Amino acid sequence: MSTKKIIITNALLITILIGGFFFLSKLLGLAGNGFLRFFNLVFVLIGIHQAIKTNIYTNKVTAFTTNLGVGIQTSALAVALSIVGVVVYLEVINPDFMQVIQNSFLIAGDLSLPEIVLTLVIEGFASSVIGSFIVMQFYKNHDKEDIS
Template sequence: MKNSIEIKNGLLIFLGIGIFFLLMDILGLADKNYLRILNAFIVLYGINKTIQYNFNHSNSDYLENLISGFKTGIIGVVLGIIGLIIFVYIKGGESYLTKLSDTFFFVGKTNIIKYCSVLFFEGIASSLIGSFVLMQYWKDIVANSKY
């Protein structure tokens, strides 16, 4: 049952990030790097929903919830990268990627493999850090509510 909530919230992360970046592209804001940081809040929201669900269903084990939140983030990241690959090829392939890479953290010529690899490792790191930070929050909430 726990895996289904991780998948559900991973899909929620994917949908949230997908809609966010599609709106940025439609509104012509895709070149604004500072707006891209907002996707972190979408990922944190999905991870938080998983951890909150686990605590509400009597699963207060720290390590299990940390791993559950991390898996939720990874599901969202992997689906997001798959969606990005599809989106890049719909928008024109490598030529569109060149436009994206000029406005992101990449310098010079890149390809879809390098671009998605960097985003994958960045997503893994942010999911792990986000899960850890949220577990610190929930650990204190649960500990204080018992007294």
């Protein structure tokens, strides 16, 4: 399986998990609860783990930096796709939700959509790098004998 396919597949998995969780929260009336956003990190870690695991066991790639890169690229693509989803949701589906975001404890203040997007990009990139390093701690000692 190509590395690009692994990255895209798992980025889509993360995006679907985050989007699905958001809509479930919305359905249950919990979309305004900022604490639930921490579950997004769990979904990112799941996707990173799956991408790195697939790259190790399917492609037989054991290099730390290569697999770290796969994790970062996977989560960065998922963050980009999720941000596009947020923008579409705020601009097309429910513009009133902007007020809920502005009142959340994680993004406080009267921020414009570009400022919110920038905040999400910074937050997402940080979670991509940190999440990839966390997952790689589990896989850092894998060598070629473990995956033969």
